[in-house]
Amino acid sequence: MNRNRYGGTVKAGIGFGAALAIAISYTTWKSILWAILHGIFGWAYVIYFAIRYGVGG
Numbered sequence: 719m720n721r722n723r724y725g726g727t728v729k730a731g732i733g734f735g736a737a738l739a740i741a742i743s744y745t746t747w748k749s750i751l752w753a754i755l756h757g758i759f760g761w762a763y764v765i766y767f768a769i770r771y772g773v774g775g
Contacts, residue, residue, distance in 0.1 A: 736760050 722765075736757050741754040767773065 739760045740753045740757045744753040747753070
């Protein structure tokens with residue numbers, strides 16, 4: 719697989735996903751703390767998935 723071809727798409731997707739999670743969380747809970755935590759937990763899941771399934775290396 720050509721990493722250069724998909725690298726920008728993956729970075730944009732992860733950034734958009736985190737932003738969407740934060741926006742929905744803030745809209746739902748009206749709390750900046752919860753929004754930040756949801757953004758961080760989204761990244762924690764990405765890291766867990768990469769470790770568990772060996773993606774990215």
